Amino acid sequence: MTRAVATAFLVVLAGGPSLAADLAVTAPAPVYQEVYVEEEELPWDGPYLGLRGGYDWTQVRGTISGASGSSSWSNGIAGPIVGAFAGYNFQFDNNLVAGAEVDGDYTFDMSQYVAGGVSRNHGINWGGSLRGRIGYSLGNALIYGTAGAAVANFYLGTGSKRPHEVIYGYTVGAGVDYAFTENIFARLEYRYTGYPSADFSRYFGKGNTADQETSSNTVTAGLGVKF
Template structure:
């Protein structure tokens, strides 16, 4: 008669695993790759401007922290840009060229998470390497290039596919400021800006 009583006394009910409040957890570090297009404008004032579209792509990485539905963190990226355009200069006997071959940024991010969806804004420091040249009617080339610093800001959205993988779509405007550049002569206040749209695939760890 004591055996069933003893067995009943040893029964310990299973403790259910805790359920995370707010659903999906976006916190932690991540790495990824992005590909997209950009519209670039090089403005040399009275000397005219060069604008056009190009493909660009590269890698990104960062870290997220989450408090309730709010997600914040920091991110950096490094990208190749294929922008390279040539057009007649103001003096049509000459040709003017402009290019950007590399760009990057270091940005803060602030977002709002709805389970496996994250909507965010981002802004910070931008850097790019670019330059150009003027070519005379007798094919004498006068090049100049520089590393430029400026700012970038935009918005984006991410969707988590599972615990680790996520995709993103992002728009950013970048202003790389203005500076004097010397080709066949000094071109004062050459300004560089771009509108970028990129998609990416990332891995959280």
């Protein structure tokens, strides 16, 4: 009896490795499933405001006429610009974003020109616009175009005097907003602004008439907050 038990035990031990090998071969391989996590797109809808700064290039063209004849001038003005903007966006299911925006700027530019034999200072010291915007959302980036009405304060004088004239025009441009978080975004924008012919006759003396056209190209970068 003892011999039979011992013999059976030895048989089990001898067959153990073979059985383990069979189990290792027939055990199913683990299955790995790829999990796709969609990146969350940050919303653009709602109110926002921000600060911006950049550089402005302005071109001035004018004509003065009087009893002694007529003369014209053309001059470039350039300088840094700082300002603020605020607006509201509406975002649609097809990734279109539309809204309205208002901005105001102060421009540090001045130049001198000669008209009618007199040297004069001129430049734009403040301006603003009310515009519509329409864009397309690419997740964290919003590419947009913009257009609307513009206003500026153009000063024109002799020596240290600065009589000024408020001029009105239009502005068009394009830009991109990039959201770092749900509330913070950066902006890069280009705009062209045109101010059609404005009457500056009162600054050139009685009996003289003067017209001036003004246009500007502006590049700005900004930082904004969404609410």
